[in-house]
Amino acid sequence: MLPKALDYESLNENVKKVQYAVRGELYLRASELQKEGKKIIFTNVGNPHALGQKPLTFPRQVVALCQAPFLLDDPNVGLVFPVDAIARAKHYLSLTSGGLGAYSDSRGLPGVRKEVAEFIERRDGYRSDPELIFLTDGASKGVMQILNTIIRGEQDGVRAMVIINPGNPTGQCLSEANLKEILRFCYQENLVLLGDEVYQQNIYQDERPFISARKVLLDMGPPISKAVQLVSFHTVSKGYWGECGQRGGYFEMTNIPPQTVDEIYKVASISLSPNVPGQIFLGLMVNPPKPGDISYDRFVRESKGILESLRKRARIMTDGFNSCRNVVCNFTEGAMYSFPQIRLPPKAIEAAKKAGKVPDVFYCLKLLEATGISTVPGSGFGQKEGVFHLRTTILPAEEDMPAIMASFKKFNDEFMDQYEDYGGYSRM
Amino acid sequence: MLPKALDYESLNENVKKVQYAVRGELYLRASELQKEGKKIIFTNVGNPHALGQKPLTFPRQVVALCQAPFLLDDPNVGLVFPVDAIARAKHYLSLTSGGLGAYSDSRGLPGVRKEVAEFIERRDGYRSDPELIFLTDGASKGVMQILNTIIRGEQDGVRAMVIINPGNPTGQCLSEANLKEILRFCYQENLVLLGDEVYQQNIYQDERPFISARKVLLDMGPPISKAVQLVSFHTVSKGYWGECGQRGGYFEMTNIPPQTVDEIYKVASISLSPNVPGQIFLGLMVNPPKPGDISYDRFVRESKGILESLRKRARIMTDGFNSCRNVVCNFTEGAMYSFPQIRLPPKAIEAAKKAGKVPDVFYCLKLLEATGISTVPGSGFGQKEGVFHLRTTILPAEEDMPAIMASFKKFNDEFMDQYEDYGGYSRM
Incomplete structure (x- = not known):
């Protein structure tokens, strides 16, 4: 048979x-x-x-309220949720087109992508463009999207270099000098750099704080800063968040031509949209409570405790x-x-x-x-x-x-x- | 250059x-x-x-509580959530290994897969095996997983037949006789049948109620019922749920050899786990409130209203x-x-x-x-x-x-x- x-x-x-x-x-x-x-x-x-590990309270409050928007009109809501969580839930719901139950744009909610860009700008000191940021169901889905676009067929070697910084499985952190060397190598060998930076909050020594591949690249100046193609990945699954089950992540593209960005968008659109609650978690991660917010002290206490x-x-x-x-x-x-x-x-x-x-x-x-x-x-x-x-x-x-x-x-x-x-x- | x-x-x-x-x-x-x-x-x-379209209240209450498990100990929780939603949240949390923030098994939570199997048994009148049910980030992700496994290379035609019943884009429903004909054809031509049944709750006439490809297949008896390979897909995105943004779905395999199931599991494991809140929505869809539950009347009223x-x-x-x-x-x-x-x-x-x-x-x-x-x-x-x-x-x-x-x-x-x-x- x-x-x-x-x-x-x-x-x-x-x-x-x-x-x-x-x-x-x-x-x-x-x-x-x-x-x-x-x-x-x-x-x-x-x-x-x-x-x-316990989840951080504030982001869970915000996402719970986004899941149950009818609570926002409940006179008793203030008995179980703090006002800044309520305000944030309203903010994120206003960024959706129909709450958590509606597909978002296939690149993720524009408003959350903007918050990610602002986070990257604060971190690196260089402008970041929300149009070059795609939200994903966790970082690994983003890596798959990019590899599917790069690899042309079975005969293809991977033309790309991957770093995981801080490192998995070895737990090592790269110095600025290490990163410069890697970027110079990519420049000389014409390689894309895939920067898995999902552990950027997980640093356990003071000699080598996290520095992003993108910051080092842009610090290096032309011609390298204009030439090396870089895709950087981040997630809500690691750090002091550890929200693996929510599947939230993003990738940011540097020096990738617009036509390629369009192709990546097209392929992403076949998967319709990353899960929307995961996008809200990502927004909260890049835009956590600020000094003066009611939930700020608790958020800092919980985060520090975990780290x-x-x-x-x-x-x-x-x-x-x-x-x-x-x-x-x-x-x-x-x-x-x-x-x-x-x-x-x-x-x-x-x-x-x-x-x-x-x-x-x-x-x-x-x-x-x-x-x-x-x-x-x-x-x-x-x-x-x-x-x-x-x-x-x-x-x-x-x-x-x-x-x-x-x-x-x-x-x-x-x-x-x-x-x-x-x-x-x-x-x- | x-x-x-x-x-x-x-x-x-x-x-x-x-x-x-x-x-x-x-x-x-x-x-x-x-x-x-x-x-x-x-x-x-x-x-x-x-x-x-408004989300159904009960499932949103349950998932909101799962996101905010600290509310379960809050003396005021009963003021904003009904007791059956609280009980259900506890039930689903007990099926996870660390709440919504932990990766589940790559096939999804075993407890939810069991609820899906029980739903299929009630619907079709035939036993269903949770080990042959995989939860996914929406049905389209499941389809991709299966196609990746079937298609061997660029030269390959697709050896498979796809039905969408009720139909997309034409909005037509297949009769039992139609399905028998299709299954007989698959048997003769040695084709896998991929049954996209995500619209099974969306029926707007009484002449042709939904009947699953699996029920028809098993009704046909041997040799066809033992031979035709069938993968059926379902989701929380359609029906009267419409929870597209949550990305919850499943596929069930019939007549697929265990070695193949193992391979599909292996590939799924690279994506770590489908998002866990989406899995809870799926559990709720296949196991909605029952007569006598506090939330039953409201749930039925909302569902009927939408349909x-x-x-x-x-x-x-x-x-x-x-x-x-x-x-x-x-x-x-x-x-x-x-x-x-x-x-x-x-x-x-x-x-x-x-x-x-x-x-x-x-x-x-x-x-x-x-x-x-x-x-x-x-x-x-x-x-x-x-x-x-x-x-x-x-x-x-x-x-x-x-x-x-x-x-x-x-x-x-x-x-x-x-x-x-x-x-x-x-x-x-």
């Missing part, structure tokens, strides 16, 4: 080849174990609310890894991840081969079974031949952190005891 | 070739006119809230078109569209050619400039050679409908006066 269109043998081969480690074998095994009743600590993906705790957790985690046998880990300077290197003994590598597993997958699976800690093997991101890592988020609750690191250490000690002998790698 | 990756000449040729009439030339011109201050009636896209008004508008609109010179229109039996045929006189076709426009685009542009009514030319959907249509939604407010149809009639009369003579098409 002929295979049907949705039989496995008929499927797009590229679909079959796709690997996505963050939700790959480890995640699927973790989900199974969870179903069987095991307690799983999901540190495989940067999903702060799933690990107990300071993340900073402490980054420290506890990297120190914890560095106290473990055969584990070395750079300090998590920013973003949400630690990326320790695990120096696997030859016997462990052999055992992995026998089990038909990549060595770091083998290690991470054992870690998962023993401790419930769900991580991503470094091989999922690509790493130097013969070197092994894992990626974990720094997101478990601060008070749980010591126990998690102790549990990791115990597992790692036992693992190394089992696979290490005097001929082992780490003793050479 | 070498073109850069995002210069127009470097772009993916398929991107350049894409056409999407619903937000194409007509829509762009309408947006321009709106900016210039002209009043535009956007009937180009099924976007009910943009034309004044009855749509039914009246379908009648006003098709009768209106049929009263116009050289215009014929089938009754809008379902969905949200009228698709009148415009019998353009030869002189109008000539004038269009001179202006470098497809004839129906020429007509629709003139209509837009004269009346502000923004429609989609039939050529955007494909139509028989030499025959011309336009698509309009039936969504303008009921009280505005007579004036809109009068304005259309006036324009059409003047257009026909200008381009029709005794040698003209309609007098032959």
Whole structure:
């Protein structure tokens, strides 16, 4: 019998080849174990609310009111919502054409794109044009839109360079000098730069504050500032917001010709519109409460609390890894991840081969079974031949952190005891 | 100088070739006119809230509470929200792993997928498996996911058949006999059937109630019921909900092998998760208030009000078109569209050619400039050679409908006066 269109043998081969480690074998095994009743600590993906981070109150109040506009006329609304949240909800509703239930323009609400442009201007000191800003269902959807436009066919290499700053999976921050070097390279090699800057609020050291690729580019002046094509991405999913489930994001284009912008708009229009509540969250992120607003103090207190705790957790985690046998880990300077290197003994590598597993997958699976800690093997991101890592988020609750690191250490000690002998790698 | 990756000449040729009439030339011109201050009636896209349809109260209350979970502990919450909305919000929050701000599983929340399966079982009388239901950011995202999986490369034809029932753009409903014929054809020709059933609640006649492709397929019995691969789509954007901006939808797979389901899951996981508020709306749509619930009467009153008004508008609109010179229109039996045929006189076709426009685009542009009514030319959907249509939604407010149809009639009369003579098409 002929295979049907949705039989496995008929499927797009590229679909079959796709690997996505963050939700790959480890995640699927973790989900199974969870179903069987095991307690799983999901540190495989940067999903702060799933690990107990509370949402910021003010933006949630505003979006709740936008969802329930009939409350704006309710005489009791002031008993449960502050006046500045009510005013903001009215503001955002006035930017829509029919509330949250109406499709927006496919690039997102013009009024929110204007607020994004103003935010970028304040941040970088250079004018930003709302017409070059597209709102998206989270940053990853924006990246897909751009890649679909760039990549012409199966034979195409990607002509583009991608930076994630602050970095995922390594948690490192780029200096201005790093960024200049990258931009000069893009200029010389005629490459588009895709700047994933979703972690720009997640900085845990003071030596290298966040600086946007766009600011560095424009600071460099002509000819580079007029030549390098740059697309920058941001989201409400990270920072101290962590509103992953709302799917709100944007990208901004620099030095992209108008005809190309039109094509990207056309393709975006087939998806009709990014979700509108996510657009409101984005507006609130780039335009938070100001000093003097009733909700300002609370907003600052909540934001600071989250950032300071993340900073402490980054420290506890990297120190914890560095106290473990055969584990070395750079300090998590920013973003949400630690990326320790695990120096696997030859016997462990052999055992992995026998089990038909990549060595770091083998290690991470054992870690998962023993401790419930769900991580991503470094091989999922690509790493130097013969070197092994894992990626974990720094997101478990601060008070749980010591126990998690102790549990990791115990597992790692036992693992190394089992696979290490005097001929082992780490003793050479 | 070498073109850069995002210069127009470097772009993916398929991107350049894409056409999407619903937000194409007509829509762009309408947006321009709106900016210039002209009043535009956007009937180009099924976007009910943009034309004044009010959201249903109960689902908005529930989602507002899910966005603001701190209200659930507020002693005053009962003053502004009914108890069943509060209970439902708690229910949906219990299905998430961290509220609306946490990514869900890439297939959507398991608890909501279970509610969808129960809805399908009640509707069709056959068991439905939540593992074969994926939640999506609106139905169109689901269609893209499936097409990406089916289509193997540029050389591939689409091996699949698509039905939209009730129909877009024609507003027709398929009978059980029609569906049987289609399914038999798919069986014989080894085609996947993609069943866009997003308008299943939008029925404006009693002769042909909605019947799902899945029910008909399973009713047919083996071998057909076990063989035809079917993917059915649904959404919160249509029906009496019209929650387009929330981007909530699902697809259900029938006779799709598990290995293929795994591949679709893998690809979905790269997009992390559909927006979570949209998933809650979907849960509410398939599991609305029940008799005895405090919010039941209001919910039924609001839903019925919208559907009855749509039914009246379908009648006003098709009768209106049929009263116009050289215009014929089938009754809008379902969905949200009228698709009148415009019998353009030869002189109008000539004038269009001179202006470098497809004839129906020429007509629709003139209509837009004269009346502000923004429609989609039939050529955007494909139509028989030499025959011309336009698509309009039936969504303008009921009280505005007579004036809109009068304005259309006036324009059409003047257009026909200008381009029709005794040698003209309609007098032959």
